[in-house]
Amino acid sequence: xxxxxxxxxxxVAELREADSVxxxxxxxxxxxxxxxxxxxxVNDGYLVESSNGKYRLTPGGLKTISPVKTIGPIPVxxxxx
Numbered sequence: 106x107x108x109x110x111x112x113x114x115x116x117v118a119e120l121r122e123a124d125s126v127x128x129x130x131x132x133x134x135x136x137x138x139x140x141x142x143x144x145x146x147v148n149d150g151y152l153v154e155s156s157n158g159k160y161r162l163t164p165g166g167l168k169t170i171s172p173v174k175t176i177g178p179i180p181v182x183x184x185x186x
Contacts, residue, residue, distance in 0.1 A: 106169065109132070109134075109142055110142055110145070110146060110151075111169070111170065112132055113128055113132065113139065113142050113143065113146065114146065114151060114152070114162065114166050114169060114170045115170050116128050116131045116132065117152065117160050117161065117162055117166075118162055118166075118167065118170055121161070122155070122159045122160065122161050123159060123160060124157075124158050124159045124160070125137075125139040125140045125143060125158075125160075128143070128160075143160050146160075146166070147160070150163055150165050150166075151163055151165055151166035151169060152166055
């Protein structure tokens with residue numbers, strides 16, 4: 106996933122639902138470019154587009170931008186040398 110795609114997902118998560126104009130303002134690019142990014146993210150299953158043209162995260166999109174959570178101790182690998 107490219108940086109711009111991840112940035113768009115984070116903005117949609119922040120706004121909960123957003124159209125391409127609102128996302129473009131936050132990213133600092135054209136709304137046309139954001140629309141192309143969002144179409145790709147919809148095709149990949151990270152966003153859904155509502156009938157009013159706004160985008161929302163899917164569970165897969167939310168998982169993509171969520172920090173990794175670990176359970177239990179994390180083993181430390183020791184290098185040789």
